[in-house]
Amino acid sequence: MFVKICGLRDLPSARVAVDAGADAIGFVYHPASPRHVEPAQIRSIVDALMVDGRGDVPVETVLVVRGRPVEEVLRVAREGGVRTVQFHGGEPDADLQQAVDAGFTVMRALSLAEYVAGGSSSTVDARLLLDAPEPGQGRLMEVPDRALLPRTPWILAGGLGVGNVGAQIENLRPDGVDVSSGVESARGVKDHAKIRQFVANARA
Numbered sequence: 001m002f003v004k005i006c007g008l009r010d011l012p013s014a015r016v017a018v019d020a021g022a023d024a025i026g027f028v029y030h031p032a033s034p035r036h037v038e039p040a041q042i043r044s045i046v047d048a049l050m051v052d053g054r055g056d057v058p059v060e061t062v063l064v065v066r067g068r069p070v071e072e073v074l075r076v077a078r079e080g081g082v083r084t085v086q087f088h089g090g091e092p093d094a095d096l097q098q099a100v101d102a103g104f105t106v107m108r109a110l111s112l113a114e115y116v117a118g119g120s121s122s123t124v125d126a127r128l129l130l131d132a133p134e135p136g137q138g139r140l141m142e143v144p145d146r147a148l149l150p151r152t153p154w155i156l157a158g159g160l161g162v163g164n165v166g167a168q169i170e171n172l173r174p175d176g177v178d179v180s181s182g183v184e185s186a187r188g189v190k191d192h193a194k195i196r197q198f199v200a201n202a203r204a
């Protein structure tokens, strides 16, 4: 089970996620979000996580964007030193392809309705993440019929937390889970105990 802890803004929380065994950590570049981080802040965290101060970071680092021009996205991703870009705003295939061509791995976040309406038909090499229509709000994705869910690998986000991640995995059978609000004590403030417990519960 792939586990991503999203919305990180400080090094201690990032270290807790890595030490707990998360596969990926996410940084939100979206000025309207309480989790927004500037590229220099991302870079300082990524650099500090490098093993022995150099080489690879022992976790996938993800930049989360929503509706920003692709030139700005690529600049922030390069300055931040991340490996992956998560496009979370219905961005066109051309933007995702540009990120792939620039050497980033790519995730495409869709609501279930967008996915069902054909958002899966792209040829871009991107991992699929399904989320509630309004991201980062701690709201569960509604699934009226499990037959609508992908038959190829996908990641579940939206409203997950320590108390429900096990049941959601059991019920919806995603290949990965992604959380932000559910591991916070207040919006934008990560709770270290919840991060540890979330990773443990996702893997139980």
Ligand SMILES: O=C(O)c1ccccc1N[C@@H]1O[C@H](COP(=O)(O)O)[C@@H](O)[C@H]1O
Pocket: 006, 007, 026, 028, 030, 033, 034, 035, 064, 065, 066, 086, 088, 109, 129, 131, 135, 136, 137, 138, 139, 157, 158, 159, 160, 178, 179, 180, 181, 182
């Ligand atoms: O977290 C945000 O503020 C955010 C802003 C813009 C795009 C995506 C955002 N977060 C993504 O939402 C899910 C987590 O949602 P939840 O808080 O656990 O309900 C995750 O994919 C984040 O990357």
